[in-house]
Every structure is written in C-alpha cells, then in structure tokens.
Amino acid sequence: MEIEAKGLRVDLNRARWFKSTRSGPNCDNCVEVAFVGEAIAVRDSKNPSGPALIFTTAEWDAFVGGAKDGEFDL
Template identity: 85%
Template sequence: MEIETKGLRVDLSRAAWRKSSASGPNCDNCVEVAFIDDAIAVRDSKNPDGPALIFTQAEWDAFVGGAKDGEFDL
C-alpha cells in the first residue's frame, strides 16, 4: 500500500512495525511505529489493516521533543 502525503511517497508494504512496550492485551493505548525512508508511520496495533498516520521527520522530532519535555503530561 502506497500513500502520498506531505510531499512524501510512503510504501507501507515495506514497513517494519515496532510495537510500543506499553501496548498489551489489556490496554487501549496500543500503537506501532515504522520508520520508512524520510517518513514515520503510526498505527493502532489492534487494527493493523486500518489507517496509518504519516509524519515528516521534523513533525516526529517535534513530537518526541515535546514528549521528553513533558508537554503532553496530564
């Protein structure tokens, strides 16, 4: 499956998905991430055939930086 977005062409069939260590059978927060060339894809691990969110490297870096800084803490 190939997606074109944000000036990126992403072939999800080449994705090597990595499941979050916080994901589990009794959890609603199950996510997987794949780094594909210049794009980062994120999907719900309970629905691997469902949609994936595609991020640029800059968007991903901003998200990771915000998470490390506690920007998303409740």
C-alpha cells in the same frame, strides 16, 4: 500499499512496525510505529489493516521532544 502524504511517497508494504517495549502482552490500547524512508507512520495495533498517520521527520522529532519534556503530561 503506497501512499503519498506531505510530498512523500510512503510504501507501507515494506514497513517494519514496532510497539513500545513498555507495551505489555495484554495491552489493547497501543500504537505501532514504522520508520519508512523519510516518513514515520503510526497505526492502531488493534487494526493493522486500517489507516496510518504519516509524519515527517521534523514533525516526529517535535512530538518526541515534547513528550520527553513533559509537554503532554496532565
């Protein structure tokens, strides 16, 4: 499936999806991430044929930086 988002053409058929190494084998609330060219795709691991969120590298870097800095901690 090829989609266009944020000015990027993303071919999800060629995506290699990854789950966090901290995800356990019995964990049912995980997301998967794929680095596809200039885009980063995120999907629900329970629904791999469902929709994916598409992020630019700048958006992804901002998210990862915020997570590392504790911006999303409760």
